[in-house]
Amino acid sequence: MTRRSIALVTAAGCAAIFAALVHAPRLRAQPAPPLPVHQVPDSKNGGTVVMLCDGKTSVEVKDLKPGQSMTHAQAVAVTRELMAQWQREHPNEKWEMAQTGQPSQPLPAPSAASGADAAAKATGAKPLSKGTQQGDTYASFTDRDYKVWKDQTDNFVAEGNQLFHDGAALGGTIGVSCDMCHPDASNTHPETYPKYQVQLQRVALLRDMIDWCIENPVKGKALAPNDTRLRALEAYILAQRKGVPLDYGKH
Amino acid sequence: MAARHKSVETKYMEDRDAVLRGLRGLDRRTFLKVLAATTGAVMAKSLMPPHSFQLVEVANAAPDKTASAAGMAGKPPFTFAYVSDTHLYQRTLNQRFVRAAVKAVDDVNALDPQPDFVLFGGDLAQLGRREELDLGMQILAELKAPVKMMVGEHDWFYDLGDAWQEMFGPPNYSFDWKGVHVVVLMSVHEKDFWTARKMTPAQRMRTVAGLDNGIQSRFEVGDDERKWLSADLAKVPHTTPLLVFSHSPLYKYYRNWNFWTDDAEQVQAILKPYQHVTVIHGHTHQMLYNQIGNISFYGLLSTAWPWPYAPTGLPPLTIQMNRADPFDQFDGLGDGRIDVRADGLADKIYSLWDRNPVTVKADYLVSHGKIARPPAPQFPSY
Numbered sequence: 001m002t003r004r005s006i007a008l009v010t011a012a013g014c015a016a017i018f019a020a021l022v023h024a025p026r027l028r029a030q031p032a033p034p035l036p037v038h039q040v041p042d043s044k045n046g047g048t049v050v051m052l053c054d055g056k057t058s059v060e061v062k063d064l065k066p067g068q069s070m071t072h073a074q075a076v077a078v079t080r081e082l083m084a085q086w087q088r089e090h091p092n093e094k095w096e097m098a099q100t101g102q103p104s105q106p107l108p109a110p111s112a113a114s115g116a117d118a119a120a121k122a123t124g125a126k127p128l129s130k131g132t133q134q135g136d137t138y139a140s141f142t143d144r145d146y147k148v149w150k151d152q153t154d155n156f157v158a159e160g161n162q163l164f165h166d167g168a169a170l171g172g173t174i175g176v177s178c179d180m181c182h183p184d185a186s187n188t189h190p191e192t193y194p195k196y197q198v199q200l201q202r203v204a205l206l207r208d209m210i211d212w213c214i215e216n217p218v219k220g221k222a223l224a225p226n227d228t229r230l231r232a233l234e235a236y237i238l239a240q241r242k243g244v245p246l247d248y249g250k251h
Numbered sequence: 252m253a254a255r256h257k258s259v260e261t262k263y264m265e266d267r268d269a270v271l272r273g274l275r276g277l278d279r280r281t282f283l284k285v286l287a288a289t290t291g292a293v294m295a296k297s298l299m300p301p302h303s304f305q306l307v308e309v310a311n312a313a314p315d316k317t318a319s320a321a322g323m324a325g326k327p328p329f330t331f332a333y334v335s336d337t338h339l340y341q342r343t344l345n346q347r348f349v350r351a352a353v354k355a356v357d358d359v360n361a362l363d364p365q366p367d368f369v370l371f372g373g374d375l376a377q378l379g380r381r382e383e384l385d386l387g388m389q390i391l392a393e394l395k396a397p398v399k400m401m402v403g404e405h406d407w408f409y410d411l412g413d414a415w416q417e418m419f420g421p422p423n424y425s426f427d428w429k430g431v432h433v434v435v436l437m438s439v440h441e442k443d444f445w446t447a448r449k450m451t452p453a454q455r456m457r458t459v460a461g462l463d464n465g466i467q468s469r470f471e472v473g474d475d476e477r478k479w480l481s482a483d484l485a486k487v488p489h490t491t492p493l494l495v496f497s498h499s500p501l502y503k504y505y506r507n508w509n510f511w512t513d514d515a516e517q518v519q520a521i522l523k524p525y526q527h528v529t530v531i532h533g534h535t536h537q538m539l540y541n542q543i544g545n546i547s548f549y550g551l552l553s554t555a556w557p558w559p560y561a562p563t564g565l566p567p568l569t570i571q572m573n574r575a576d577p578f579d580q581f582d583g584l585g586d587g588r589i590d591v592r593a594d595g596l597a598d599k600i601y602s603l604w605d606r607n608p609v610t611v612k613a614d615y616l617v618s619h620g621k622i623a624r625p626p627a628p629q630f631p632s633y
Contacts, residue, residue, distance in 0.1 A: 186561075
């Protein structure tokens with residue numbers, strides 16, 4: 001592939017992503033996809049397998065039957081063993097303890113043959129900056145990553161915006177949509193939740209009020225907490241109040 | 252339907268009117284006793300806002316005295332009522348807004364004495380359909396007093412005014428009433444944003460119906476109508492009080508939501524030579540008032556839904572109404588009455604449903620807030 005054709009392919013790819021973002025499909029009534037779960041291997045000796053938060057390193061506590069709790073001493077021993085195992089598998093790396101605030105040790109620059117480096121060159125991403133290292137979760141992302149995340153987030157907010165202006169998409173039956181009373185999501189004050197909602201006689205979250213509005217003025221059916229539409233509406237409403245200080249309980 | 256339905260407010264008004272009628276037969280001594288007793292009862296129920304209905308009713312009970320006290324020469328004061336922004340869908344789709352419109356008609360019909368006329372402030376329909384306008388016409392036909400119609404953007408942008416004009420006539424007109432020159436404007440013209448976008452009439456209407464989409468153009472009275480206004484006023488002396496009705500506010504409040512008229516300054520300039528000018532507008536669905544030079548502005552309440560105050564641009568003289576309770580369909584909504592004084596200035600009564608009424612006196616605006624300040628709310632906008 002010539003340099004020119006790579007550029008063309010890249011441009012075409014970007015255009016496709018952009019088109020996908022602009023013409024976002026309307027959200028249907030569906031639960032949000034489940035969050036990723038670490039797959040803990042089966043125990044080999046009838047004990048309990050405990051996994052490190054990297055999702056890979058694990059040890060088996062032989063004497064611990066399922067449902068039993070570890071003693072404090074056992075738990076300390078298990079964590080030591082997990083950390084020791086991780087260090088054996090990553091001899092050149094340092095486990096970053098976010099809580100300690102210690103500066104991380106710079107690593108030698110990754111070899112030219114490494115995949116990450118090649119990918120960085122292809123996408124024009126910057127190599128890791130000084131003072132960061134592999135395994136340091138937040139330091140290892142590129143500007144391109146941030147751009148992708150921002151697009152994903154803005155896209156979700158845009159879906160919420162669409163729903164906010166479309167009563168029928170929320171199951172509304174009388175032609176009323178959210179924006180009719182709340183242009184630009186005004187007067188939704190998401191920063192004031194949780195708060196005691198006198199009319200509901202209990203402490204309410206923003207989503208309780210969204211559901212209340214969908215059921216009453218909009219005359220639809222309340223959305224389940226995990227409904228993608230409810231999540232998108234929350235995203236849109238919160239996005240409109242960027243920069244407003246949180247002030248829970250405010251009346 | 253309208254004749255049978257009586258709102259809580261209507262019943263209250265009728266009861267109170269009956270009491271007042273009874274009071275007229277009392278001698279002064281007995282009257283004072285009754286007054287003290289009722290005042291005590293009213294205060295015990297904490298129903299006494301700084302400017303209550305009572306004061307206005309006293310003025311009404313003795314209109315001749317009020318007139319002479321204000322030193323008015325010749326021209327009789329009069330009252331008109333309003334209903335505005337009903338936003339009706341077809342009857343089969345949405346009963347909520349129908350109920351509210353009927354409630355307003357019922358309230359106005361309960362006024363005693365009846366107003367000289369009822370202004371409809373525009374946005375009778377929600378999506379400009381003939382069926383919606385028909386339904387609105389049927390509901391307004393129940394009003395006992397004659398109705399003066401004004402057009403809003405929701406009535407106009409499906410068929411660019413065809414159905415509305417067929418039913419109600421030209422959207423801008425004028426007439427003289429008891430020494431006041433009254434002008435009704437069509438202030439919601441928009442420059443063509445739909446042809447280039449190949450929009451259908453329904454898409455055009457839906458775009459205009461939304462406040463926060465940023466696609467539509469800004470409202471304007473437009474060149475032709477401003478010429479018409481100048482010609483209409485050419486024969487009216489500058490001492491004659493003017494009453495101008497416009498759907499959008501004839502000033503610039505908040506552009507993003509079209510709480511706005513793009514050529515507002517040019518219209519204001521046409522009205523400037525007149526001593527007393529009152530502009531009454533719909534569209535903003537909130538208690539809203541302003542004073543620019545010689546012109547007092549009043550915004551009307553809607554019957555359909557209340558709008559929050561815009562994030563910027565609120566006229567400094569406006570005292571925000573309490574935010575509406577979303578759990579009460581009728582809160583923050585209502586209808587109202589305007590008492591035109593003999594000097595041509597207008598006092599305005601916001602008849603809020605489920606709340607005490609609020610009077611905004613002309614003196615408050617023309618004094619630029621120095622006197623007659625209306626009560627401030629407890630819960631302004633977030």
